[in-house]
Amino acid sequence: MTGYVGAIDQGTTSTRFIVFDRAGSIISVAQKEHxxxxxxxxxxxxxxxxxxxxTREVIGAALAKAELxxxxxxxxxxxxxxxxxxxxxKATGHPVHNALVWMDARTERLVAxxxxxxxxxxxxGKTGLPLATYFSGLKLRxxxxxxxxxxxxxxxxxxxxxxxxxxxxxxxxxxxNGGLHITDVTNASRxxxxxxxxxxxxxxxxxxxxxxxxxxxxxxxxxxxxxTCTGVLxxxxxAGILGDQQAALFGQACLSPGEAKNTYGTGCFMxxxxxxxxxxxxxxxxxxxxxxxxxxPAVYALxxxxxxxxxxxxxxxxNLGLIANAAEIEALAAxxxxxxxxxxxxxxxxxxAPHWDASARGVIAGLTRFAGKGHLARAVLEAxxxxxxxxxxxxxxxxxxxxxxxxxxxxxxxxxLLMQFxxxxxxxxxxxxxxxxxxxxxxxxxxxxxxxxxxxxxxxAANWGQDKRWTPxxxxxxxxxxxxxxxxxxxxxxxxxx
Numbered sequence: 001m002t003g004y005v006g007a008i009d010q011g012t013t014s015t016r017f018i019v020f021d022r023a024g025s026i027i028s029v030a031q032k033e034h035x036x037x038x039x040x041x042x043x044x045x046x047x048x049x050x051x052x053x054x055t056r057e058v059i060g061a062a063l064a065k066a067e068l069x070x071x072x073x074x075x076x077x078x079x080x081x082x083x084x085x086x087x088x089x090k091a092t093g094h095p096v097h098n099a100l101v102w103m104d105a106r107t108e109r110l111v112a113x114x115x116x117x118x119x120x121x122x123x124x125g126k127t128g129l130p131l132a133t134y135f136s137g138l139k140l141r142x143x144x145x146x147x148x149x150x151x152x153x154x155x156x157x158x159x160x161x162x163x164x165x166x167x168x169x170x171x172x173x174x175x176x177n178g179g180l181h182i183t184d185v186t187n188a189s190r191x192x193x194x195x196x197x198x199x200x201x202x203x204x205x206x207x208x209x210x211x212x213x214x215x216x217x218x219x220x221x222x223x224x225x226x227x228t229c230t231g232v233l234x235x236x237x238x239a240g241i242l243g244d245q246q247a248a249l250f251g252q253a254c255l256s257p258g259e260a261k262n263t264y265g266t267g268c269f270m271x272x273x274x275x276x277x278x279x280x281x282x283x284x285x286x287x288x289x290x291x292x293x294x295x296x297p298a299v300y301a302l303x304x305x306x307x308x309x310x311x312x313x314x315x316x317x318x319n320l321g322l323i324a325n326a327a328e329i330e331a332l333a334a335x336x337x338x339x340x341x342x343x344x345x346x347x348x349x350x351x352x353a354p355h356w357d358a359s360a361r362g363v364i365a366g367l368t369r370f371a372g373k374g375h376l377a378r379a380v381l382e383a384x385x386x387x388x389x390x391x392x393x394x395x396x397x398x399x400x401x402x403x404x405x406x407x408x409x410x411x412x413x414x415x416x417l418l419m420q421f422x423x424x425x426x427x428x429x430x431x432x433x434x435x436x437x438x439x440x441x442x443x444x445x446x447x448x449x450x451x452x453x454x455x456x457x458x459x460x461a462a463n464w465g466q467d468k469r470w471t472p473x474x475x476x477x478x479x480x481x482x483x484x485x486x487x488x489x490x491x492x493x494x495x496x497x498x
Contacts, residue, residue, distance in 0.1 A: 004068065005448040006076040006236070008055060009440040010164050011244065012084075012101065015051060017058040018440040019066055019073070022453070024463045026437060028068070030061035037098055042105040045098035048086045051164065052171050056232045070236050076172075076229065077240030077447030079247035079439050080164040082190040085139035087150065087215070088167070090160050093175040096147050099164070100139040107138040114208075126202055127192045128278060128287025135192040136163055141209050154215040161215045163187045165241050172238055173227045180227045183217040184241035185298055189289040194219065196278045196287065199298060221292040222246075223446040240446030242291060244439050245269050249301060250291050251442030252407040252433060253464035255457050260395065260403050261438070262388055264412035266314075268306035270388065272395045272403065273299060283354040283394035293449060293457070302398055304353040304391035308346040309384045310412050315346075316380055322373050330415050332377040339482075340375035341366040343489035344383045351493065354394040361496040365489040381415065385422040386486040392426065405429040409438045416470075424474035425483060434465035 004027055009016040014034065019027040032054045037045040063069065083102035088095045100106070111131050114122065120130045129135055140161050144151045153159045160170065165187050170179035188194040188201075193211065195202040201216055220226060222242050229236045242250060245263070249271045252261040257275035262268055271290065278287050278300040290301035310326070317323045323332060345351075347360035364379070388406075396402055405428050412418060413432045423430040435441055448454045454463075472479075 002072055002074040004073055005444045005453055006059070006062075006073045006233070007440040007444040007447070008059070008076065008078045008168060009443065010051060010055065010078065010080040010168060012081045015054045015058055016440065017055070017062040018437060018444070019062055019068065020441060020444045024435055024441055024444075024465070026435070028062045028066035030058040030065060032058050044101040044104045046084065046101055048088065048095045048099045048164075048167055051099075052168065055168060059232045070229075070233050073233070073236045074453040075225075075237045075239040075447035075451045076233055077242070077443035077445075078165050078168055078238070079242050079244050079443035080168070080187070082163060082187060082243035082245070083134050083136045083139070084164050085136040085143070085161070086164065086167045087140065087143045087147070087154070087159055087161050090158055091176060093171065096150060096159060097143055100142065102134050104139065105133045107133045107142050110138050110141060123192060123205060124280065126195050126205065128189065128196050128280070129192050135190060137192040137205070137209055137211065140191075140211060144211070151212075155212040157214040159215055160217070162217050163190065163243075165243070166217045169226065169238060169241065172229045172231070172233060174230050180238075181217045182220050182226055182241075184220055184222045185289045185292045186222055186243040186246040187241065188219045190243060196289070196300070199292070221294050223291070223293045223450045225450050237447075237451055239450035240443050240448070242443050242446055245271055245303065246289065246291055246301070247440070247442030247446075248409060248438045249273065249442065250445055251438035251440070252409065253461045254407060255461060257399075258401045258404045259407070260392065261407040261409065264309055264384065264408060264410035266309065266311045268309045268384070268388060268410075270304045270306075270391050270395070271301045272392070272399065272401070274302055274399045274401055275299065279399045281394070281398045283398055284356045285353055285391070285394055285398055291446070293446070302395045304394060306384075306387045306391060307352045308348055309387070312344070312346045312380050312383060313412075316377065322377065329377050329381065330417050332374055333381050334417055336372070336374035336378055339378045339382055340371050341368065341485070342371050342375045342379040343486055344376070344379040345489050345493040346383055347493045351490070353391050355490070355494075357494050359495050359497040360493045363489060363493040365492050366485070381418045382421055382425075384412065384418060385425045386483065388422060389425050389483065403428055405431055407431050407433065409433065409436050416468075419468075420470045420473070423470040423472050425479060427472050427476070427479060429472070430470045432467045434467045
């Protein structure tokens with residue numbers, strides 16, 4: 001058996017190639033950023049050709065760094081920015097327009113038109129998603145409407161659509177010379193075109209959005225041998241595809257219902273494994289695919305996001321000047337015994353899940369003459385933990401599945417004060433893994449499983465290594481008191497904008 005597995009981690013700002021060994025340790029990595037194109041306010045584009053060029057470059061660089069060749073790789077997997085949309089010419093292999101990035105908001109009018117007849121949730125029953133600008137189906141609709149001749153060419157099968165995973169898979173397996181036009185269930189579930197139950201394109205939704213089936217990729221599992229790469233990875237089986245947040249869930253070995261991961265970055269992305277049944281959300285969460293391994297049943301997840309997490313620390317640094325760098329907040333917060341009854345609700349652009357109140361604005365509540373900058377710093381960290389509890393409570397209520405522990409990754413997990421308080425306010429253990437590149441690792445696992453590099457998910461679970469675990473050390477009555485006051489502060493933040 002060849003010694004390693006590779007993972008392409010194609011993100012919003014950069015592309016990486018990481019080589020892993022059987023223990024899930026990183027052997028080599030190379031990374032390159034790509035341009036962010038913003039033609040007008042709210043529009044965000046990427047040059048898909050640049051992304052493909054960078055992908056080839058980082059693959060070559062990572063292999064060279066470790067003195068490896070493609071022959072040393074048992075398989076390669078892809079993880080990607082999920083909803084970013086590419087439409088390209090099948091004959092030339094070039095896009096007919098820049099890729100529309102997941103955060104691009106140019107489809108607002110389309111969303112409003114669809115909402116006018118059936119409301120925001122008219123497609124949620126089939127897709128698990130509300131109508132919103134960020135899913136790729138409406139971005140494809142925009143491209144078909146605005147690129148001259150695109151609609152007719154897509155109907156004729158001359159143009160191909162995909163999220164970035166599809167774009168890369170097609171090029172890796174031959175491009176214009178027989179490249180595979182495929183996606184996996186996790187990426188397909190972010191188009192708002194796939195039926196969650198059938199795991200196939202939904203004919204009624206395609207008709208509603210006037211999208212030709214001929215341009216859509218084949219939907220495959222997240223872990224199987226799709227085909228063989230050519231070019232820079234010549235001869236390597238392409239065997240795993242997962243959207244980035246699902247890849248992190250898999251890389252964190254959240255393989256049983258109730259297991260959840262939270263990625264602490266600028267905001268937070270949370271996914272909870274809910275098992276083999278999709279749970280509709282009544283609390284503003286997304287129902288999505290978690291992963292599907294070969295012929296095994298699909299595993300579903302609930303997803304929730306917090307818009308302001310690490311961004312609040314940045315605000316404390318840049319807007320108030322209370323700290324010089326983000327790392328200083330932990331010591332400042334630890335300089336006081338508790339929050340001094342100060343609560344910070346960071347509703348800078350409204351409240352997101354589970355409240356969904358665009359009229360809310362940020363508040364600092366509970367101030368007295370006693371409060372100082374240490375209390376404010378502590379309130380900032382605690383706000384991240386309180387918001388996480390809100391979303392995880394919503395996940396448990398939607399699914400009926402109680403969380404057993406929270407696995408964490410992302411930049412803020414180095415803050416041990418935050419991790420301890422997170423465990424305290426949840427009442428369950430919080431765990432930081434040894435390998436924090438969980439997204440790329442998840443794609444590597446999916447690919448390696450398909451070729452027998454890892455024998456089963458038991459190997460992945462055994463492979464997962466704990467760096468540190470925090471367990472609840474707070475009395476239940478205090479936990480309830482603090483959370484009750486947080487909810488009171490949230491109530492004060494609402495209905496600010498009239």
